[in-house]
Amino acid sequence: MDHRRYMSLLKLDEAELRARMSACELGPEDLERLQRLRPFAEKHTAEVVNAFYELLLSHPQMRKFFPDEATVRRVKRTQSDYFLGLFEGRVDLAYVEDRLRVGAMHERIGLAPKWYLAAYRKYLDLLHTLLYAEYPPAEARAFFGSIKKIVFFDMAIAIDTYIAANLETIQRHQVALRELSTPVIRVHDRVLLLPLVGAIDSVRAHQIMDTVLVRVVEEKAKCIILDIAGVAVVDTKVADNLVKTTASVRLLGAQTILTGISAQVARTIVQLGVDISIMHTRSRLQEGIELALEMVGKTIAPKNGASEGARP
Amino acid sequence: MTGVIPILRMGDVLLTTVHVELRDAIAEAFQTDVLSAIEKSRATGLIIDISGLDMVDSYVARILAETGRMARLMGTEAVLCGMRPEVSATLVRMGFPMGTVQTALDLDEGLALLRSKNGLTRIE
Numbered sequence: 055m056d057h058r059r060y061m062s063l064l065k066l067d068e069a070e071l072r073a074r075m076s077a078c079e080l081g082p083e084d085l086e087r088l089q090r091l092r093p094f095a096e097k098h099t100a101e102v103v104n105a106f107y108e109l110l111l112s113h114p115q116m117r118k119f120f121p122d123e124a125t126v127r128r129v130k131r132t133q134s135d136y137f138l139g140l141f142e143g144r145v146d147l148a149y150v151e152d153r154l155r156v157g158a159m160h161e162r163i164g165l166a167p168k169w170y171l172a173a174y175r176k177y178l179d180l181l182h183t184l185l186y187a188e189y190p191p192a193e194a195r196a197f198f199g200s201i202k203k204i205v206f207f208d209m210a211i212a213i214d215t216y217i218a219a220n221l222e223t224i225q226r227h228q229v230a231l232r233e234l235s236t237p238v239i240r241v242h243d244r245v246l247l248l249p250l251v252g253a254i255d256s257v258r259a260h261q262i263m264d265t266v267l268v269r270v271v272e273e274k275a276k277c278i279i280l281d282i283a284g285v286a287v288v289d290t291k292v293a294d295n296l297v298k299t300t301a302s303v304r305l306l307g308a309q310t311i312l313t314g315i316s317a318q319v320a321r322t323i324v325q326l327g328v329d330i331s332i333m334h335t336r337s338r339l340q341e342g343i344e345l346a347l348e349m350v351g352k353t354i355a356p357k358n359g360a361s362e363g364a365r366p
Numbered sequence: 367m368t369g370v371i372p373i374l375r376m377g378d379v380l381l382t383t384v385h386v387e388l389r390d391a392i393a394e395a396f397q398t399d400v401l402s403a404i405e406k407s408r409a410t411g412l413i414i415d416i417s418g419l420d421m422v423d424s425y426v427a428r429i430l431a432e433t434g435r436m437a438r439l440m441g442t443e444a445v446l447c448g449m450r451p452e453v454s455a456t457l458v459r460m461g462f463p464m465g466t467v468q469t470a471l472d473l474d475e476g477l478a479l480l481r482s483k484n485g486l487t488r489i490e
Contacts, residue, residue, distance in 0.1 A: 263458075267451030274471055301463040305454035307447060307470035307479075 060154050061147075063218040064211075071147060078207040080145065084200035089143025091197055094188065096138065102180050103133050109176050116169055137177075140204055153208050157215030167216050174209055178202065232258065236265040244276040245346045247339075251284035259295035266299055270308045276350045278303060279342045283314025293328040300333045309334065309349065313342035368395040373403045379411040379480060380404065380442075381473075384430075385418040393429045400433055404442050411480035412437045415473055417448030424462050434467040444468065447476035 064070070075081075107130060110116045120126050136156060142149070160170060181201055185194040235258055239247045246269060254262070270278055280296065282288065300310040311334045315323075320337075323330060336342040347353060370392050373382045380403055388396060404412065414430060416422065422430075434444035447470040457464065470476035 263455055264451070267455055271451050271471065274475075276471075298458050302451075302454040302458040305446075305449050305457060305464060305469050306451065307449070307472075307475055 058151070060158055060215050060218055061151060063222070064154075064214050066147065066150055066154075068147065071145075071150060074207060074210065075145060078203045078210070080200075080203040080207050084203050085143045085145060087197055087200040088141050088204060091201075092138075092141040092143070094184075095141040098184055099134050099137055102137060102177070102184075103130050105180055106133065106173060106176055110169070110173060113169075119163060119165060140201070140208075145204070145207070150211060153211045154215055157212040158219070160212070161216055161219040167213055170212055171209065174205060178205060232261050236262050238265060238269040238278075240273055241279070241343060242347065242350070242352070244274060244350050245343070246270065246273060246275045246278040247281065247343075248278060249281045249284060253286055254292045254295065256291070256295075259292070263295070263299045263302060267302055267306060270303055270306055275308050277309040277311055277346045279311045279313055279339070279346055281314040281339050281342065282312065282319070283316070283339065285314075285319075288319045288322055290326050290328060293323055293326065293330060297328070297330055297332065300330075304332070311336060311342045311345055313337070313339045368399050371396050371399065373399055375403070375407055375409065378407075378409050379413060379477065380407060380409045381413045381415070383415040383418060387419075387421075388426045388429050393426070397429065397433050397436065401436060401440065404437060404440050409442055412442050412444040413470075413473065413476045413480070414444065414446050415448045415476070416446060416453075417450070417472070419453065420450060422449075422453045422457060424457075424460060427457055427462050427464055431464045431467050435465070443480055445470050445476040445479055448472050 060066075107120075107126065111120065111126070120129060139149070139152065178201070182198055185197050185201075188194070189197065235252070236248065239249070241247045246266075248262070248266060250262070266278060266280075269275070280299070282296075285292065296310075296312065300312075303310050312330070313336045315335060315337050334345060336345055344354060370386060371382055371384055373380055375381070380400070382396075382400065384396070386392065400412065403409070412434075414433065416430065419426075430446060434446060437444040445468045446464075449469065468479065470479050
């Protein structure tokens, strides 16, 4: 997915950027310090990046992301740019977009946040050692403080990108699932069937009702059979939704037949005290179809010569 | 306001198509018109076609259901036909299932229902 999508998903505008910066206490003096560290960073880029990949490549789980030498060379170059980016002394929307791109790319190749965080710890460790070796302790501490701020700022963005990407995937699946969950079938002229399977939550109930009503009008249906044999749990809510759907279908001038009612479900409905008297009910789908055909003035009859006993 | 919604006679059936929002004076005039048409024509059936309405609020729904009940008191079977899916969904979700008024998918169905009289769409 485009990293620009993530920008809008995370609602990253100027205000959000400022909020994130102040949450990490990342201020102008930090940016100025980071900029001053630029020559130091340039000097040690190769060293840091190499040590960093040594850690990553020592893990079998990680190595599959870097199958060959060419890939390693390429990601090392990207990593160098990324590393030097920390010392630009500039944090604006363009910077965030750049960071988002990295996060989005990691998400796409399936690199889990645990590796990302482990890699960052390595970064901090390496820089800590190098800074204290090069600067007097007080100065090194100040520099390291600023680095920590921008690193945590980056990490927050990367983690949010992972979460946003996962949420997107879940939402996409939900939409697909909803479309698959109300297959209204035309059984015969003006007779529809909706086999319901699985759990019915309020969103799905809403969807069922809308689909049923539209299809009834489209097909000029006289009746629609709702088969609930595959519905795991029929509770007050589900029953109430079925009654509501029936009432709406009736307003259109059609009727509902409820079938697939097991003994357990019948007991539950009665014990819950749900009034489903406005629906026609039959225990099995076969009986429901027979009733529906009767409503449209048809019957299922044995062929000439065939014995009645042939029917189960 | 009478005559805003025309009422046609086809044999012993009265046919009316509601195409404007039934607001206050219009609603009242509509009921009066329908009832006096029933009185004059001695029709046995009344069809109210609402396929032109893409929004029916609880007030309009009440007027329509009431008109149906009034007609039945006068010995005329009333059928509401052509309700749109989104209208029916909204009415039921608002908790206004319109009582016992008879309904049909469209005009054809409405006429067939009146003809058969004990049609299956009637739900007590």
